[in-house]
Amino acid sequence: MYFKYFKKIKRRNESVFFENLTCEQTIFSTKLNVEMSAGKNADLLRKKYDFRWEVLDIIVSGKSSIDTNQGFLISDFEEATRFISSYGYDLDHPIEKAEAFGNFHESLNFIRRYFLQPDNPEGLKLEIPRKILELTDIRDLLLMASQRLQGQSGDSQGLLLKNWACSILKVMHTVAHIDQDLRTSYFTDIQKQIFDRFYRAIHRDVDERLYLGDAPDDPLRVNLVAFETKPKKSRDSTLLKLLHKPENVAEDIFDRVGLRFVTETRLDTLRTMKYLKDKMIVMPPNIKPSRSRNTLIDLESFRIRAEKILMRLEQEGLAEPGLVKALEEATYSVSEGDSANPHSSEFYRAIQFTCRQLIKLKNPMYSDLKELKNQTRAGSLNNENVLKLIERIDMKYIQREVRFFYPYEVQVVDQKSFEENEKGRSAHSEYKRAQLQTALKRVMGVLADVGRQ
Numbered sequence: 001m002y003f004k005y006f007k008k009i010k011r012r013n014e015s016v017f018f019e020n021l022t023c024e025q026t027i028f029s030t031k032l033n034v035e036m037s038a039g040k041n042a043d044l045l046r047k048k049y050d051f052r053w054e055v056l057d058i059i060v061s062g063k064s065s066i067d068t069n070q071g072f073l074i075s076d077f078e079e080a081t082r083f084i085s086s087y088g089y090d091l092d093h094p095i096e097k098a099e100a101f102g103n104f105h106e107s108l109n110f111i112r113r114y115f116l117q118p119d120n121p122e123g124l125k126l127e128i129p130r131k132i133l134e135l136t137d138i139r140d141l142l143l144m145a146s147q148r149l150q151g152q153s154g155d156s157q158g159l160l161l162k163n164w165a166c167s168i169l170k171v172m173h174t175v176a177h178i179d180q181d182l183r184t185s186y187f188t189d190i191q192k193q194i195f196d197r198f199y200r201a202i203h204r205d206v207d208e209r210l211y212l213g214d215a216p217d218d219p220l221r222v223n224l225v226a227f228e229t230k231p232k233k234s235r236d237s238t239l240l241k242l243l244h245k246p247e248n249v250a251e252d253i254f255d256r257v258g259l260r261f262v263t264e265t266r267l268d269t270l271r272t273m274k275y276l277k278d279k280m281i282v283m284p285p286n287i288k289p290s291r292s293r294n295t296l297i298d299l300e301s302f303r304i305r306a307e308k309i310l311m312r313l314e315q316e317g318l319a320e321p322g323l324v325k326a327l328e329e330a331t332y333s334v335s336e337g338d339s340a341n342p343h344s345s346e347f348y349r350a351i352q353f354t355c356r357q358l359i360k361l362k363n364p365m366y367s368d369l370k371e372l373k374n375q376t377r378a379g380s381l382n383n384e385n386v387l388k389l390i391e392r393i394d395m396k397y398i399q400r401e402v403r404f405f406y407p408y409e410v411q412v413v414d415q416k417s418f419e420e421n422e423k424g425r426s427a428h429s430e431y432k433r434a435q436l437q438t439a440l441k442r443v444m445g446v447l448a449d450v451g452r453q
Contacts, residue, residue, distance in 0.1 A: 066170050066443070076148065080139035088176075104168065106175055107171035114236070115439075124440070124444065126450065128164065131144075144165040147161075171443060186402070187256070191229075191257055193359055198259060203215075220278070222275055223268065224261060225262040230409075240439050254408075258408065258409040260413070263414050267327050276410075294352075297351070302331055350413040351413065357408065359406045360403050363399050363402055
């Protein structure tokens with residue numbers, strides 16, 4: 001009897017124990033679910049309100065994507081595909097895929113040539129990691145830049161790959177913008193149209209002296225020491241120029257076409273600009289104001305002094321030799337204006353501005369297609385399938401003429417300043433060296449510090 005009672009008590013205790021245990025498990029499970037739900041909700045809220053400050057700075061604060069440290073985080077292969085597609089490349093299209101991969105290899109070679117030793121003796125003592133050289137898919141480069149590539153560690157080696165991938169993507173981005181500038185294919189015609197309007201006003205007299213004017217006896221004639229036109233920039237030079245500046249797109253290179261007037265005196269630099277304006281060779285409404293630079297003459301000081309001198313001309317009948325001498329002296333109140341170019345020497349003296357010209361190019365296909373359609377209607381062709389294809393061509397979608405504004409840079413400088421600009425601290429080689437170092441630091445980022453050690 002006692003045994004049965006004890007067994008009954010034991011069963012009751014076990015039942016209570018398991019009931020309590022089940023209750024505790026339920027409480028724990030509920031708590032866990034609440035915590036998981038809270039964590040999931042927190043993740044959703046973070047994703048909703050995490051603004052990625054560096055990316056927001058690129059969009060609204062004028063920061064360049066070249067200068068970002070974190071980049072655009074890509075989580076997986078599918079997102080990498082979407083990113084590249086949204087950028088503009090369809091990787092399912094063989095030609096576009098090959099073009100993107102070609103940009104990858106060009107970027108590798110560019111970095112080797114300009115940023116690394118031994119090609120650049122002042123470059124970084126680094127080698128491109130083998131894992132990058134062995135990549136066969138551009139999407140893997142994006143994942144590597146986000147430290148999401150399969151097998152990429154989170155240690156210093158993984159971070160090294162991330163930094164290399166970011167540097168290469170910066171150059172690839174720049175290469176893409178150069179290649180997609182539609183105006184590049186018209187460059188020779190653009191140069192010709194711009195230069196021709198200046199060449200028509202540049203002559204030599206019987207003594208082979210160069211001058212700006214309509215004829216040797218032109219009263220507005222301005223004697224020139226030199227007139228130079230800039231040759232077409234090399235592809236590498238264009239890349240370097242874009243990589244060293246925040247406005248990292250090909251449309252923002254304003255000096256692909258350039259001209260330089262070297263005059264005998266400072267006064268003649270002003271007379272040159274006056275002539276170009278009076279003859280409507282340069283159109284002031286088409287000047288890009290933010291690109292005008294003057295470190296040669298303090299125009300405000302000159303204006304005040306020139307007005308007083310011209311008053312003497314009317315009051316005292318000042319002869320031209322005396323007038324020219326007085327005005328020339330007035331030009332020597334040197335402008336201290338900022339060149340706005342961090343690589344230009346503080347000793348560089350010149351006047352330069354950027355103008356835009358409306359370029360007009362005939363579309364050769366227009367006349368050919370029009371002639372073909374005319375011959376078709378006249379019965380010159382007998383192939384019925386070809387006739388149908390030709391008739392389907394709608395000429396309203398084909399431009400007779402391509403027209404667009406294109407910038408060109410004009411520099412005007414006197415002979416003495418030009419000679420000083422070409423030597424010592426103002427030498428062009430120093431300018432290019434500083435430009436290269438800026439591009440190196442922007443592209444290579446933290447790798448630049450590693451490579452200097």
